[in-house]
Amino acid sequence: MAHHSHPYHMVDPSPWPLTGAIGALLMTSGLAIWFHYHSTPLMVVGLAVLILTMCQWWRDVIREGTFQGHHTLAVQKGLRYGMILFIISEVFFFLGFFWAFYHSSLAPTPELGGCWPPAGITPLDPFEVPLLNTAVLLASGVTVTWAHHSIMETKRKEAIQSLALTILLGAYFTYLQATEYQEASFTIADGVYGSTFFLATGFHGLHVLIGSTFLAVCLLRQIQYHFTSTHHFGFEAAAWYWHFVDVVWLFLYISIYWWGS
Numbered sequence: 001m002a003h004h005s006h007p008y009h010m011v012d013p014s015p016w017p018l019t020g021a022i023g024a025l026l027m028t029s030g031l032a033i034w035f036h037y038h039s040t041p042l043m044v045v046g047l048a049v050l051i052l053t054m055c056q057w058w059r060d061v062i063r064e065g066t067f068q069g070h071h072t073l074a075v076q077k078g079l080r081y082g083m084i085l086f087i088i089s090e091v092f093f094f095l096g097f098f099w100a101f102y103h104s105s106l107a108p109t110p111e112l113g114g115c116w117p118p119a120g121i122t123p124l125d126p127f128e129v130p131l132l133n134t135a136v137l138l139a140s141g142v143t144v145t146w147a148h149h150s151i152m153e154t155k156r157k158e159a160i161q162s163l164a165l166t167i168l169l170g171a172y173f174t175y176l177q178a179t180e181y182q183e184a185s186f187t188i189a190d191g192v193y194g195s196t197f198f199l200a201t202g203f204h205g206l207h208v209l210i211g212s213t214f215l216a217v218c219l220l221r222q223i224q225y226h227f228t229s230t231h232h233f234g235f236e237a238a239a240w241y242w243h244f245v246d247v248v249w250l251f252l253y254i255s256i257y258w259w260g261s
Contacts, residue, residue: 007074009064016057023049058217065234066226076233083237087244090207094248097200098255104192105260112191116260121193122185123261129180130257133173134249137208140169141246144215144239151222154229163219166242170212177205197256204252207245214238 023046030043065071071079105116113119124130143166150159181198188198218235221227227235 007072008078009070009072009075011064014057014060016053016060019049020053020057023047023053062221062226062234066221071231071233079233079237083240087240090244094200094203094251097196097203098251100192101196101200101256101260104196112193116193118191118193121190123193124180124184124257126253126257126261129176129183130253133176133180134253136169136173136176137246137249140166140173141243143169144242148235148239151227151232151235152229156222156225159222159227160219163215163222167212167215167219170208170215173208174205174212177201177208197260200252200256204245204248207241207248211238211242211245214241 025046027043027046027050030040030046033039034043104112108114108116108118117123143162147159147162147166150156150162186194186197188194215238218227218238221234
């Protein structure tokens with residue numbers, strides 16, 4: 001890269017946005033084919049291209065920030081603003097689901113039986129698996145904060161242990177949610193209750209999977225000595241995202257599981 005007199009990182013040309021777009025196209029097309037014709041090869045190919053693209057792209061970013069020193073204070077500030085704006089966009093994404101839920105539940109129409117939950121719907125007990133899931137996610141918020149403080153205090157072993165524990169709690173949450181879906185007496189096709197319930201909780205579950213992947217990459221980086229007490233924004237971004245996932249779940253639990261039942 002040519003010498004420049006400013007602190008900003010001018011990114012080198014990269015093929016990964018193109019391969020990522022191709023992978024996304026193949027995977028979404030493959031999903032549509034799977035839904036209609038129960039054929040999976042195109043979806044699998046698209047998913048494989050996406051995973052390979054993510055690995056290569058993350059490798060480049062890690063190399064630029066950790067080994068080449070391109071993530072100066074000015075660049076880190078920009079990354080922080082970018083992550084904050086991304087999380088704000090996610091807030092509005094979930095706001096749409098909450099809007100649909102409250103619009104339908106606060107004044108149920110005659111088609112819903114004039115009541116909420118709608119006639120014929122047996123909601124899940126909020127004090128069984130949903131309450132356990134709430135405790136699991138709150139505990140994971142504690143462990144990820146523990147990991148953050150351990151990194152800042154250069155306690156490497158504690159950071160690795162707490163990060164691993166956070167990932168295990170995220171995996172346990174996903175397992176519990178999958179069993180909950182299997183036991184539910186209604187489906188996404190059961191009117192507005194089913195669609196708002198599964199869209200809101202399902203997209204939250206997807207965010208838990210993404211956050212767990214984010215933290216798993218941070219765990220591998222921590223094992224390989226990539227983070228220092230003053231240079232660890234990759235982990236901070238993952239921690240911010242995980243706390244966002246925790247807060248969204250609290251609103252989901254109070255609104256859909258407890259009040260909505």
